[in-house]
Amino acid sequence: DVKVTQSSRYLVKRTGEKVFLECVQDMDHENMFWYRQDPGLGLRLIYFSYDVKMKEKGDIPEGYSVSREKKERFSLILESASTNQTSMYLCASSLPNFVQAQETQYFGPGTRLLVL
Amino acid sequence: AQTVTQSQPEMSVQEAETVTLSCTYDTSESDYYLFWYKQPPSRQMILVIRQEAYKQQNATENRFSVNFQKAAKSFSLKISDSQLGDAAMYFCAYREIQGAQKLVFGQGTRLTINP
Numbered sequence: 001d002v003k004v005t006q007s008s009r010y011l012v013k014r015t016g017e018k019v020f021l022e023c024v025q026d027m028d029h030e031n032m033f034w035y036r037q038d039p040g041l042g043l044r045l046i047y048f049s050y051d052v053k054m055k056e057k058g059d060i061p062e063g064y065s066v067s068r069e070k071k072e073r074f075s076l077i078l079e080s081a082s083t084n085q086t087s088m089y090l091c092a093s094s095l096p097n098f099v100q101a102q103e104t105q106y107f108g109p110g111t112r113l114l115v116l
Numbered sequence: 117a118q119t120v121t122q123s124q125p126e127m128s129v130q131e132a133e134t135v136t137l138s139c140t141y142d143t144s145e146s147d148y149y150l151f152w153y154k155q156p157p158s159r160q161m162i163l164v165i166r167q168e169a170y171k172q173q174n175a176t177e178n179r180f181s182v183n184f185q186k187a188a189k190s191f192s193l194k195i196s197d198s199q200l201g202d203a204a205m206y207f208c209a210y211r212e213i214q215g216a217q218k219l220v221f222g223q224g225t226r227l228t229i230n231p
Contacts, residue, residue, distance in 0.1 A: 033218065041223060043219070044221070048218055059218075092219075106163075109158070
């Protein structure tokens with residue numbers, strides 16, 4: 001069974017803190033994604049990665065960075081958390097384009113982050 | 117840029133009845149994927165059904181089926197014989213065939229099942 005896990009389900013941080021959100025997948029997927037989910041806006045892509053040490057900006061990368069040192073792990077970093085980064089963060093993974101039936105993304109349970 | 121629109125923020129249906137969730141999208145591409153994802157209250161997003169744009173036949177997965185109208189750029193989800201476990205947020209999503217593999221999501225529709 002496909003499994004994507006995220007380090008925390010709930011997180012409370014103070015403004016200005018550095019925040020790390022961790023995502024791990026056990027499916028040997030090349031592609032990994034970070035989305036944020038806000039009511040009325042759906043999910044929006046923050047960053048994605050096609051391979052180890054590779055990263056691409058998504059639609060809303062400002063205020064975030066990512067790290068992918070190992071294939072199975074993709075970290076989202078908030079360098080200096082702000083209240084407008086209070087949101088639900090979802091990680092996902094998928095197979096690369098050249099693999100059949102690769103188009104499905106598998107999601108983690110999400111991390112609800114509150115920045116005070 | 118591609119956009120996906122779900123115009124129904126909330127829907128409700130009686131148990132065992134049929135409900136249709138609407139989705140429209142905008143793209144200049146001729147080939148792409150479309151998806152419906154379900155997010156139950158526990159928050160784990162799971163795939164419900166997917167459609168390849170080059171296939172004319174509408175996708176079906178048990179009680180879930182889609183009405184894909186390519187010319188109209190419409191992709192609705194029909195849930196037959198609604199069950200209490202169908203209660204969730206439903207997201208419509210678009211993905212290009214090649215290039216960036218990101219999903220573009222709609223705003224979501226919250227579906228309530230009335231017993």
